[in-house]
Amino acid sequence: MARRKRDYKGEYARRIKRGQAKGLSRSQARGHPRHHEPYTSQIIKARPWDPELEEGLKQVREDESLSAAARRLHVAPERLRSYLVRTGVGRKEQARWKVGPDARRRQMLIYSRGRELIVILPDYDSAQLAGRYMAAVGQFLDSNDPAPLKEFAGQGVMDAGGQFHPFETRENVLYRLTETQTESFQDVYKIVA
Numbered sequence: 779m780a781r782r783k784r785d786y787k788g789e790y791a792r793r794i795k796r797g798q799a800k801g802l803s804r805s806q807a808r809g810h811p812r813h814h815e816p817y818t819s820q821i822i823k824a825r826p827w828d829p830e831l832e833e834g835l836k837q838v839r840e841d842e843s844l845s846a847a848a849r850r851l852h853v854a855p856e857r858l859r860s861y862l863v864r865t866g867v868g869r870k871e872q873a874r875w876k877v878g879p880d881a882r883r884r885q886m887l888i889y890s891r892g893r894e895l896i897v898i899l900p901d902y903d904s905a906q907l908a909g910r911y912m913a914a915v916g917q918f919l920d921s922n923d924p925a926p927l928k929e930f931a932g933q934g935v936m937d938a939g940g941q942f943h944p945f946e947t948r949e950n951v952l953y954r955l956t957e958t959q960t961e962s963f964q965d966v967y968k969i970v971a
Contacts (some may be wrong), residue, residue: 786852793807793808794807795860797818798968800818802814802818806818809900810856811856811860812856813856813859813860813862813863816862817969821916825970826851827968828861829853830851830853831853831857831861832969834847834848834850834851834853834858834861835858835861835865835867836875837850837860838858838862838868838875838876839877842863843874843875844858844859844874844875853882859875860933862875862877862925864883865880865902866881866882867879867880867882873879879901879902879904879923880901880902881900881901882901882902882967882969883898883899883900883901883938883965883969883970884898884899884902884905884913884968884970885897885898885899885968885970886899886905886908886909886912886947886967886971887950887967888908888911888912888935888943889914889915889945889946889951890934890943890944890945890957891943891944891946892948892951893946893954893955894955894959895943896935897935898937898938898939899935899937899938900936900937900938902906906937907935908935910930911930911933911961913926914926914927914929914930915927915953915956917951918949918952918955924947924949927949927952929948930945930947931945931947932944933945936947
């Protein structure tokens with residue numbers, strides 16, 4: 779039995795007509811909404827934090843073009859653009875996407891006052907400082923050279939509740955804390971709503 783040849787042009791026209799009858803724009807009916815339009819499919823659920831798309835956001839923050847960042851991540855540019863808009867940190871300036879102030883809260887692991895703490899930090903800048911501190915702790919543990927920790931002596935971060943947490947820089951305390959560490963930095967780090 780011969781297979782019937784599909785009429786792709788007719789199927790596409792019916793899809794557009796069905797979408798417009800529901801009050802959708804042409805791009806929504808196609809299944810590829812513009813960055814300010816929501817998806818109509820029930821299958822596509824927007825996650826509040828997507829680690830893959832966060833990497834693209836980071837690349838755009840470092841002044842790479844949105845399309846180049848999307849290509850590097852192997853995602854559609856419209857998906858990355860939608861994520862920038864949905865998170866509220868992306869804006870278009872003179873035909874280029876820029877990442878502005880990022881006030882999303884982040885959950886992170888730090889060492890403070892002889893303890894391992896999981897804190898909620900109020901913005902990107904404090905999370906970046908805590909991340910640099912944890913990287914310095916890692917360098918210290920790998921090399922046994924306390925030089926990377928000197929920069930963080932007397933520094934700390936303010937959590938979302940307004941409490942200050944000074945960074946732990948005592949070498950023996952850091953050795954003890956990492957011996958009994960229960961969770962890794964990567965397991966704890968996430969953006970919280």
